[in-house]
Amino acid sequence: MQGRFIRGNKRLKSIQVLSTASLPDIIFMLLFFFMVTTTFKTNKLLLKFKEPYASETVKIKKKRLVREIIVGYSDKAETSIQINNEIIKLTQLSEYINKIKNEAELSPDNELIFSLKIDKNIKMETVNALTKELRKANALLINYSTLKTNK
Amino acid sequence: MRREQPQINAGSIADIAFLLLIFFLVTATMDYSKGIMRRLQPLNDTIKKNISEVQKRNVLTIFIDNKNNLIIDKRKVKPSEINALIKDFIANPTENKEKSSKIFLSTRKNQELFNKNTEAANEIQRAIDILGNIKTSEGIILLKYDKASNFETYIKVQDIIITAFKELREAMAMQILNKHIDKLNQEQMLALKTAIPVNIAEPDNN
Numbered sequence: 001m002q003g004r005f006i007r008g009n010k011r012l013k014s015i016q017v018l019s020t021a022s023l024p025d026i027i028f029m030l031l032f033f034f035m036v037t038t039t040f041k042t043n044k045l046l047l048k049f050k051e052p053y054a055s056e057t058v059k060i061k062k063k064r065l066v067r068e069i070i071v072g073y074s075d076k077a078e079t080s081i082q083i084n085n086e087i088i089k090l091t092q093l094s095e096y097i098n099k100i101k102n103e104a105e106l107s108p109d110n111e112l113i114f115s116l117k118i119d120k121n122i123k124m125e126t127v128n129a130l131t132k133e134l135r136k137a138n139a140l141l142i143n144y145s146t147l148k149t150n151k
Numbered sequence: 152m153r154r155e156q157p158q159i160n161a162g163s164i165a166d167i168a169f170l171l172l173i174f175f176l177v178t179a180t181m182d183y184s185k186g187i188m189r190r191l192q193p194l195n196d197t198i199k200k201n202i203s204e205v206q207k208r209n210v211l212t213i214f215i216d217n218k219n220n221l222i223i224d225k226r227k228v229k230p231s232e233i234n235a236l237i238k239d240f241i242a243n244p245t246e247n248k249e250k251s252s253k254i255f256l257s258t259r260k261n262q263e264l265f266n267k268n269t270e271a272a273n274e275i276q277r278a279i280d281i282l283g284n285i286k287t288s289e290g291i292i293l294l295k296y297d298k299a300s301n302f303e304t305y306i307k308v309q310d311i312i313i314t315a316f317k318e319l320r321e322a323m324a325m326q327i328l329n330k331h332i333d334k335l336n337q338e339q340m341l342a343l344k345t346a347i348p349v350n351i352a353e354p355d356n357n
Contacts, residue, residue, distance in 0.1 A: 027168035038179030052303040056313040120303035145186040
């Protein structure tokens with residue numbers, strides 16, 4: 001540790017100074033960590049939803065293949081479906097999914113994963129209709145989004 | 152005369168880095184999706200046919216009614232009971248004729264070859280190589296629900312079913328491979344999943 005010496009005394013007093021030369025290195029490391037692990041969320045959250053809990057969950061690894069479909073409650077407490085940034089009706093879902101698939105330009109062995117963020121109080125009638133539309137549009141790989149508990 | 156070397160003032164690098172870091176902290180999210188992966192059935196009639204072909208003893212029906220009660224065999228069950236019911240149904244240690252039947256992996260492989268599913272047959276062959284020609288269950292879980300039941304209950308049941316199958320696989324790993332399930336390599340894990348597949352059928356609940 002470099003000390004600064006005060007001149008003028010026979011006995012040199014040294015003030016220990018912490019070297020801050022490595023501080024930028026630490027900060028850069030933290031910065032790179034955040035740059036690598038985080039994503040910029042481009043979708044607005046238009047609906048309110050609370051996910052149900054489950055213990056046997058899997059983390060989706062290929063994040064760029066994930067497309068979100070949110071089924072929640074709008075400000076007027078109506079059940080609504082949001083895809084990308086728009087609220088749509090169930091009948092429009094097929095065409096939106098096909099549009100998303102075409103925009104994705106995937107290689108043949110990659111498949112889009114649709115993450116369904118459904119509020120826990122939504123009736124199964126709605127969920128069933130949703131999955132039926134997904135099957136119609138041949139979007140078969142889905143993930144029911146849940147929060148994790150340790151049962 | 153000693154010339155002082157010109158130095159770049161490095162004090163501001165830390166400031167710049169701090170600013171960039173704070174920018175990222177504020178704008179970016181560590182957003183990842185966690186949940187239950189499922190592959191939906193394609194929309195055609197072959198699945199409906201298959202359900203009716205399965206023997207009654209090989210189907211365990213779990214029904215969610217409109218008050219979110221779980222009903223098995225016409226009686227209401229508590230979520231905690233379902234785990235034991237599923238494990239008993241699939242494992243069927245006493246070879247009870249009311250519970251699921253078991254067939255050898257080799258028989259399953261021949262069935263797949265008969266249906267020209269060579270990939271599935273190869274997977275079963277790899278399972279035979281790793282686990283031996285064991286008897287595995289033909290049972291499936293049929294999940295039915297009333298239109299007015301909650302999504303929360305549906306997920307809870309899915310969770311219970313997956314947990315039960317996971318415990319069945321853990322037991323098999325301990326029994327046959329003598330290892331804890333977390334210590335298996337990828338091939339062994341795949342063989343285990345082929346031997347005890349999580350078969351959940353959901354009929355078109357119209």
